[in-house]
Amino acid sequence: MKIRSIIRKDLKTLLSDKKALIIILLMPIILMVILGFALKGIFIESWEGSKVNIAIVKQYVAESDLKGFNDALQNSLLAQGMGADTASELSDASDEVDPENILFNEFLGSTEVSDIIVYRIESEKNAKELLNRGEISAIVVLPEKYLYNMKINLLTPFRNEVEIKVLTNPDATMDGQIVNAIMQAYSDSMSSAIIGKNVLIEAAMANNMGNDSFKGMEAVMTGIMAALEAVRVEVDDVALEGRKPIMSSDYYAAAMLAMFILFAAGQGGRMLLEEKESFTWQRMMVAGTSKLGILAGKFLVIFIIALLQILIMTIFSQLVLKVEWGDFSSIAGIGIAAAFAVAGLGTVLAAVTYRMGNFKIANIFETGIIQIMALLGGSFVPIDILPNAFQKLSVLSLNGIALKAYQKTMMGYGLEAVVGYIAVLAGIGAAFTLLAVIILMRKEGTDHVKHYQAARIKA
Amino acid sequence: MLKVENLQKNFGNIMAVDGISFEVRKGEVFGLLGPNGAGKSTTISVLSTLLPPSDGVVLFEGKNIFEEPKAIQSKLGVVPQDIALYPTLSGYENLSFWGNLYGLTGRELKKRIEEVCEIIGLSERIKDRVDKYSGGMKRRLNIGAALLHMPELLIMDEPTVGIDPQSRNHILDTVLELNRQGMTIIYTSHYMEEVEYLCSRICIMDQGKIIAAGSKDELVEMISGKTEIALLLESMDQEIVKTVGSIKGIDSMVHQENQILIRCENADMILADIIASITASGNHLRSVDVKKPNLEAVFLHLTGKALRD
Incomplete structure (x- = not known):
């Protein structure tokens, strides 16, 4: 009964505080919208983190492709009236116009790209295993007849479609986007007129086509350019093992939610000392309310506020930003566990603040610690792009744990995949609550009385 | 209870x-x-x-x-x-x-x-x-x-x-x-x-x-019979303190700034002497207040200081 009254009174008090409401409810919603849209496409430009590991899978057989290309030169091009000598020279020149060399050495081996991506050649099976284990962030699949088709596209007027696939690990959304963007850049650069022209001229000159050869240059070049246009990197959004990748709006919805529930702890951290300073604490004690009862009331108030925040932010992001949070039981479990952990943290803050007799700790928490936890937990930018040392520290952030759990549900994972995170959050909440009880129940020193006396003299 | x-x-x-x-x-x-x-x-x-x-x-x-x-x-x-x-x-x-x-x-x-x-x-x-x-x-x-x-x-x-x-x-x-x-x-x-x-x-x-x-x-009752006379003077000097203090019937006397507080058994008996001595000294009396005993006086009597000190 007393605890229920304390909860009701604290909720009324908090809901009448416009400033607190803005911080707790309005700010996260605004930031959720702004960050979700604003950072949609700038991840790569701002990327300065560690290198992205990828695997390249060759589905083609080089010897067979080269043999096929030579056969095609002999048959198709001859059929178009190209002389046997010219065809033979084109065949010889194909060594210099090597699509593998262009991709592996000139593109992936370039300083700019190699600073970002480290690749290895793997079999398809190995590559998928590495991706599943999180050892690589993406797989680039060069399709069957890749060499054959590329040589045809680069050296002949014919156009064969080449489809390069990029498989990304949804757990490493940021890295996946980086690989996709870089492979898209490869496609774009291959498509450019300058490269196409250079390739054409090199091929023509290497084959001593001479003036006669250039008679059909315009038509051949147009064909090559069209062919290069066909070299497209297909951004394969089909998730690994049926998982869905996370969009920026999804990410920041969860990130802001996980960060701003920490402010509920900050608000709660002030509650005991505020009661003490307004002498309502003493009045509650005189009315026979125990310290534990008061603490339990504060714990539940913070828990309810955090749950309310989670509920509002989840519904808003789902309805307005079209964020798909995933399995209901999982997000409910994460929400309850996260609110529990925040309530535990808030009561520890409240107990320490009460004991210290000033709001320094609560202020430091709100102005400093929440920001650090937000950074480490990935609420500002995904932790994938932070240095490894920072990534390891992310386990210390309560919001980081909640964010990881929400990312899982957003990807389509079920309760079994997030139960570990839920357990960790619940454990944190329980440990913090126990600590708060120990701190508050310690024998009251004279500080409390000195404070009381000081306040009286001031009055 | x-x-x-x-x-x-x-x-x-x-x-x-x-x-x-x-x-x-x-x-x-x-x-x-x-x-x-x-x-x-x-x-x-x-x-x-x-x-x-x-x-x-x-x-x-x-x-x-x-x-x-x-x-x-x-x-x-x-x-x-x-x-x-x-x-x-x-x-x-x-x-x-x-x-x-x-x-x-x-x-x-x-x-x-x-x-x-x-x-x-x-x-x-x-x-x-x-x-x-x-x-x-x-x-x-x-x-x-x-x-x-x-x-x-x-x-x-x-x-x-x-x-x-x-x-x-x-x-x-x-x-x-x-x-x-x-x-x-x-x-x-x-x-x-x-x-x-x-x-x-x-x-x-x-x-x-x-x-x-x-x-x-x-x-x-602890200070029964004790009456307090508060005198406010135009100015204060040691001579007037000495003169008033020498009047018979005064139990205790304190002075502060231009005020003299006197405690005595019977104010009626000595009030005339006090006023006469002040007038004779050339000083001017601004006000005289004769107070009956109260708790303030009790506290003053017991501690030597006022309640609001």
């Missing part, structure tokens, strides 16, 4: 309450009078189970309140000196909360809130937020919050500090009315007039000790 025996409370080396003993009888208004820092609020904190004593026993209806705090808590109402309310909630919400803490709910709570609002005279403004109240209204609500559960013993710690005379009078009348209804009240104040007006028995505290106790008449 309440018996305090050798109560001590120290904070480190500071002895805030130094072995006091007194008894509060059922149905009386018991006054604790003393200057700021006398130990009144610490005593109140111990009586209301907020602080454990360093030594001594407090019995409420025969039960030790530190062994059985529930025995007193449910029957005790405490009006703290500070406004212990939630300013962003309405008066009604505040009363409702404090009523809940004392186990009142539903119709019973609503009825009691209405009754208390009548007692404290806040019925019309009870739905307003407390931070919109005047100081006097907050004080009255502060009292109301302690009345909801109809306590048998009400402790009021300086309930009139910092308010206007009208609100003060309302509070004093409320105290008398509550007492008439049968409530036992412990009233602490450093305002001598309030304690004189309200209390049937009084303890005077100073520096953690009870320096005098009894009814107002009993206390005044």
Whole structure:
């Protein structure tokens, strides 16, 4: 009964505080919208983190492709009236116009790209295993007849479609986007007129086509350019093992939610000392309310506020930003566990603040610690792009744990995949609550009385 | 009803309450009078189970309140000196909360809130937020919050500090009315007039000790026959102090700035001599005030200092 009254009174008090409401409810919603849209496409430009590991899978057989290309030169091009000598020279020149060399050495081996991506050649099976284990962030699949088709596209007027696939690990959304963007850049650069022209001229000159050869240059070049246009990197959004990748709006919805529930702890951290300073604490004690009862009331108030925040932010992001949070039981479990952990943290803050007799700790928490936890937990930018040392520290952030759990549900994972995170959050909440009880129940020193006396003299 | 025996409370080396003993009888208004820092609020904190004593026993209806705090808590109402309310909630919400803490709910709570609002005279403004109240209204609500559960013993710690005379009078009348209804009240104040007006028995505290106790008449009897004459002069010099001090019949005399305070057995006998000696010295008398003995005089007599020092 007393605890229920304390909860009701604290909720009324908090809901009448416009400033607190803005911080707790309005700010996260605004930031959720702004960050979700604003950072949609700038991840790569701002990327300065560690290198992205990828695997390249060759589905083609080089010897067979080269043999096929030579056969095609002999048959198709001859059929178009190209002389046997010219065809033979084109065949010889194909060594210099090597699509593998262009991709592996000139593109992936370039300083700019190699600073970002480290690749290895793997079999398809190995590559998928590495991706599943999180050892690589993406797989680039060069399709069957890749060499054959590329040589045809680069050296002949014919156009064969080449489809390069990029498989990304949804757990490493940021890295996946980086690989996709870089492979898209490869496609774009291959498509450019300058490269196409250079390739054409090199091929023509290497084959001593001479003036006669250039008679059909315009038509051949147009064909090559069209062919290069066909070299497209297909951004394969089909998730690994049926998982869905996370969009920026999804990410920041969860990130802001996980960060701003920490402010509920900050608000709660002030509650005991505020009661003490307004002498309502003493009045509650005189009315026979125990310290534990008061603490339990504060714990539940913070828990309810955090749950309310989670509920509002989840519904808003789902309805307005079209964020798909995933399995209901999982997000409910994460929400309850996260609110529990925040309530535990808030009561520890409240107990320490009460004991210290000033709001320094609560202020430091709100102005400093929440920001650090937000950074480490990935609420500002995904932790994938932070240095490894920072990534390891992310386990210390309560919001980081909640964010990881929400990312899982957003990807389509079920309760079994997030139960570990839920357990960790619940454990944190329980440990913090126990600590708060120990701190508050310690024998009251004279500080409390000195404070009381000081306040009286001031009055 | 309440018996305090050798109560001590120290904070480190500071002895805030130094072995006091007194008894509060059922149905009386018991006054604790003393200057700021006398130990009144610490005593109140111990009586209301907020602080454990360093030594001594407090019995409420025969039960030790530190062994059985529930025995007193449910029957005790405490009006703290500070406004212990939630300013962003309405008066009604505040009363409702404090009523809940004392186990009142539903119709019973609503009825009691209405009754208390009548007692404290806040019925019309009870739905307003407390931070919109005047100081006097907050004080009255502060009292109301302690009345909801109809306590048998009400402790009021300086309930009139910092308010206007009208609100003060309302509070004093409320105290008398509550007492008439049968409530036992412990009233602490450093305002001598309030304690004189309200209390049937009084303890005077100073520096953690009870320096005098009894009814107002009993206390005044301690300095019976002692009349105080306050003289305000145009100017002050050692000559006039010496001249006045030599007049026979003066028990004690103190002077400060342009004022001389004289205590004597019979003012009528020596007043003429005093005035004559001042006039003869060439000094001018601005005013003469002959005061009958009161608690202020008692305190002055016992401690050598004024209550408000």
